[in-house]
Amino acid sequence: MAIDSDVLVVGGGLAAVTSAVAAAREGADVRLVSHKASTLRQASGLIDALGYVPATEPATPLRDGPPTAGRELDRDEWPDPEGPLADPFEAIDGLPESHPYRILGADALREGLALFDDLAGDAYRGGHTDRNALLPTFGGSVKPTARYPAAAEAGLASDDRPALIVGFRSLTEYDARAFAGRLEAAGVPFDVAGAEVEFAEAFRADAKVTRLAKALDHDEAIDGVPAREALAKAVAPHLHDAVDEAGGVERVERVGFPAFLGDQEGDEVRAELADRLGADVFEIPMGPPSLPGLRLEDRLYDALDDAGVRFETGNPVVGVETAADGRVEAVAVDKKGRETPYGADAFVLATGGLVGKGLDSDREGVREPVFDLHVPQPADRYEWFVDDAFGDQPYARFGVRIGGDGRALNAEGEPEYDNVFAAGGVVGGADAAREKSASGVSLATGIVAGREAATEATQ
Amino acid sequence: MTRHTDDGETEEANGPDEKREGVDGPDEKREDADGSTTGAAPSSPAPGVPEAGRDEQPSIFVPDDGEVPEGTPSERPATDGGVESAAGGSDSADLDPDAYDPVDVFPGGDLDLREGADSCYKCTSCDTSCPVAEVDDEFPGPKFQGPEQWRLKRKDDHDIDESITSCSNCMRCDDACPSSVPLSQMHNEARGQFVESQMEKLSREYIRNRILSNYRFFASIASKVPRLANAATKIPGAMKVGEKLLGIAGDREFPDFATQTFREWWKARGGAQVENPDKRVAYFHGCYSNYNTPEVGKAMVRVYEHFGYEVMVPPQKCSGTPMFANGMLKDARRHAETNVENLVEAIGEGADVIASCTSCSLSLRQEYPELFDIHGIEDVSEHTYEALEYLRINEDLEAELAGTELADEQSFAYHAPCHARNQGLDRQAVETFRDVDGVELEDVGDSCSGISGTYGWKEEKYEKSMEIGAEMFEHMEDAEGDVGMTECPTCAMQMEHGTGYEVEHPLQLLEDAVGA
Known part of the structure; x- marks a missing residue:
């Protein structure tokens, strides 16, 4: 006997959750199996759709001749991408035909974002418009994004109120003064100053962001002063650091912190700091480890529970257990050495890309390890990449190809199985890092795969 | 049916303070069971001994006295891993990547964790999942304790950082790591070496930790005189003395000992009531269900017999969990030898271990094969399941529970x-009881009990422990039910300690639901 459901979703990230909820809302009985805790905790928490359309042809034709990996010869050069885009939907037609947005259509993205808005509720902003928002990120760059956490709202780069960026010496990935300088260099329409303040010094030098968040959640005493008050006191002397164009000093109206302002009690922490400082307070999305990512993960898994989806993490799906007549009947879940069959009428593969390990690679080739789906790739591995690191890297678009209904395709462009769908990073065709499209691709492919899988399973 | 019902108390003489002789060699009992000595090649395995062999590899935790295990990696010259030269082509057979064993690069043997250390890409997911790092400013977190410490201690002159003893071995980092770095295995190894x-x-x-890890030894004595032992721990000031003398938290209430242990009950009822050679399970009750909460063990037996299983109760010792957490790996190995021997025999008779x-x-399932090389240990790992998990895989629990109703409505904070x-x-547990009328199981969140x-x-x-648990206590109090539920006996202690709730095991609820 197997563990059965109508739809089995393999994976635990944004695409997996989206497809699971979409399938459940179509009336299917859904189970989600993720090898590890969700990688949403590594995500910035921003939900991008399409920020740039990168060039797919180099400025000058690629050189012929032997491979030159790792050598400082004349690199190929690529034109700058088109963007930042004001409207992601308008730019979809400029993407290559094999891009998931082109295959599924702009409506898939629109519906995916609408589902996200429903799941995220008041914790997210940006749903009022099709247009991208511009958010400063911790590298000091400004990112076009479709949705953003409410905690980041006061930090919008299109806002012209003067801002103070706060940093801490012990938080080495983030230098507030350099950050402010880079924002000014990027031409933001507001005056900005960066200040390094004393606060995190009360903790160990490499304290985890979760430690700082917990201290603020609980308002722990730091040298006898409650944490939130101590943080506000450390920041207060810098509220007049911003200098306007005329050289005059002005009081900032908003203060940006690295994203550690509480975990469970984030709203309360921000409100108290804003009150004490007399300025709006916002969080700047960080790289991993990311509290906005953790909060999003909590929210989405609560949504899974509400939708009646059963889910488990801890054991990997390692392959197809049984298949017949062009259909997969069960997959094998490796439970600490013993394979257990999990049966379903339809499957959604949402295991991520090369980084997420939904795709596996070695010198011989690139594979999809669960269903062994077809992954188009040049036979010669020296054609997997180009010399310009920021060029159109073929490997970035590696992945499983899907049809307009989300079914995974074989080398002939026909469905590999009648009941296997793919979503998210494992789907090829997008260069998510350059396009700033990772979340949007997950939402668009997720909602299509989930709905179609439910239809397949319940028809 | 009295097979496997001997009480397993015969080898109790190996308490923490008694140096047991002859631990190294195969003991009398093993020879009897196997019909051969353990060292012999398994050419003709005795009944109950699977034809193992995959697990026969050197492990660091040789029994005693730093004896070097046979088959220690030879002094093969290290290679660079056989990367082809940029000029193209490999010109030496030595560069065959298949012939290259990464662990050879570093001296010192140990577990082969190099690949695991190299898999870490520093995303720090483990650190954000660590409940101790969240409250303890002295604890550098699992990323340091795992891959970083592992690299540092490759050097001969490098001591293991003392902070390893602050890791609580909750193993959440294993679940968090997207790259399958064997963090808990690294922690267990480092902690064992530190101790x-x-x-x-x-x-x-050390003495305190040894006592805590060998709970079974003391529980076995206390349960000979349960009422006296229970009274003793309630003497005003007794726990304070424990704190002063040994550093055992004085604010905790010591768990009560049952007046009849599970094994005594099992013996008294005449062992298994169902015989079924096709559906056999060997019950690993552990120490706590035996000495403190026999009602959990009884529920397991009744539920499994309800589903037609023949339950075996092999002789057994501590699973090793508290010993791993305290770096007492020699103790854990000694207990593991008894467990593996008896469980392998049960597996040979067709049982899965529950x-x-x-x-x-x-x-x-996990720590045994990761840390010890004992004949048959991989088979024990592959045949072990948790009680509810096994029923969900092998029985149609959903159909069984659909439409069932509990007489008294009850909400649980799970x-x-x-x-x-x-x-x-x-x-x-939450999913299993979703369709039972009259039962409400509310998940109190994914925090650690502490x-x-x-x-x-x-x-x-x-104090750190209570700080970690604060979130769970809070959610328990917000939950509708005022009875707690969990599978883990020490989580149950903490839940009870923090909220005053009575705490049950899902098996007890399942027993009620199926009317076993």
Whole structure:
């Protein structure tokens, strides 16, 4: 006997959750199996759709001749991408035909974002418009994004109120003064100053962001002063650091912190700091480890529970257990050495890309390890990449190809199985890092795969 | 049916303070069971001994006295891994990547963790999942304790950082790591080496930890006189004396000992009531269900017999969980030898191994094969399941429970133990009872209870333990039910300690639901 459901979703990230909820809302009985805790905790928490359309042809034709990996010869050069885009939907037609947005259509993205808005509720902003928002990120760059956490709202780069960026010496990935300088260099329409303040010094030098968040959640005493008050006191002397164009000093109206302002009690922490400082307070999305990512993960898994989806993490799906007549009947879940069959009428593969390990690679080739789906790739591995690191890297678009209904395709462009769908990073065709499209691709492919899988399973 | 019902108390003489002789060699009992000595090649395995062999590899934790295991990696010259030269082509047979063993690069043998250390890409997911790092400013987190410490201690002159003793072994980092770095295995190895070579054996901390990890030894004595033992722990000031003398958290209430242990009950009822050669399970009850909460063990037996299983109760010792957490690997290995021997025999008779405690099942499944090389240990690992998990795989529990109704409506505040999480079991109780009328199971969130077995029993960790647990206590109080539920006995202690709730095991609820 197997563990059965109508739809089995393999994976635990944004695409997996989206497809699971979409399938459940179509009336299917859904189970989600993720090898590890969700990688949403590594995500910035921003939900991008399409920020740039990168060039797919180099400025000058690629050189012929032997491979030159790792050598400082004349690199190929690529034109700058088109963007930042004001409207992601308008730019979809400029993407290559094999891009998931082109295959599924702009409506898939629109519906995916609408589902996200429903799941995220008041914790997210940006749903009022099709247009991208511009958010400063911790590298000091400004990112076009479709949705953003409410905690980041006061930090919008299109806002012209003067801002103070706060940093801490012990938080080495983030230098507030350099950050402010880079924002000014990027031409933001507001005056900005960066200040390094004393606060995190009360903790160990490499304290985890979760430690700082917990201290603020609980308002722990730091040298006898409650944490939130101590943080506000450390920041207060810098509220007049911003200098306007005329050289005059002005009081900032908003203060940006690295994203550690509480975990469970984030709203309360921000409100108290804003009150004490007399300025709006916002969080700047960080790289991993990311509290906005953790909060999003909590929210989405609560949504899974509400939708009646059963889910488990801890054991990997390692392959197809049984298949017949062009259909997969069960997959094998490796439970600490013993394979257990999990049966379903339809499957959604949402295991991520090369980084997420939904795709596996070695010198011989690139594979999809669960269903062994077809992954188009040049036979010669020296054609997997180009010399310009920021060029159109073929490997970035590696992945499983899907049809307009989300079914995974074989080398002939026909469905590999009648009941296997793919979503998210494992789907090829997008260069998510350059396009700033990772979340949007997950939402668009997720909602299509989930709905179609439910239809397949319940028809 | 009295097979496997001997009480398993015969080898109780190996308490923490008694140096047991002859641990190294195969003992009398093993020879009897196997019909051969363990060292012999398994050419003609005796009944009950699977044809193992995959697990025959050197492991660091040789029994005693730093004896070097046979088959220590030879002094093969290190290679660079056989990367082809940029000029193209490999010109030497030595560069064959298949012939290259990464562990050879570093001297010193140990477990082959190089690949695991190299898999770490520093995303820090483990650190954000660590409940101790969240409250303890002295603890550098699992990324340091795992891959970073592992690299540091490759150097001969590098001591293991003492902070390893602050890891509670909740193993959440294993579940968090997207790259499958064997973090808990690294922690267990480092902690074992720290205790072995750097910890003062006469120190109060060592003695206290040894006592805590060998709970079974003391519980077995206390349960001979349960009423007296229970009274003793309630003498005003008794726990304070424990704190002063040994550093055991004085604010905790010592768990009550049952007046009849599970094994005594099992013997008294005449062993198994169902015989079924096609559906056999060997019950690993663990120490707590035996000495403290026999009602959990009884529920397991009644539920499994309800589903037509023949239950075997092999002789057994501690699963090792508290010993791993305290770096007492020699103790754990000694107990593991008894467990593996008896469980392998049961497996040979067609049984799968069932544990009702999620830490016991995790230990047998994961820590055993990761840390010890004992004949048959891989087979024990592959045949072990948690009690509810096994029924969900092999029985149509959903159909069985559909339409069932509990006479008295009851809401439970359910906490998933960290060790359940690693086995993919953190949601199973909530999902199983979703369709039973009259039962409401509310998941109180994914935080750690904070006790982590023996961690919260240590005087110096008590406050941290309660701080970690605060979120769970809060959610329990917000939940509708005023009865707690969890699979883990020490989580149950913490839940009870923090809220005053009575705490049950899902098997007890299942027993009520199926009317077993």
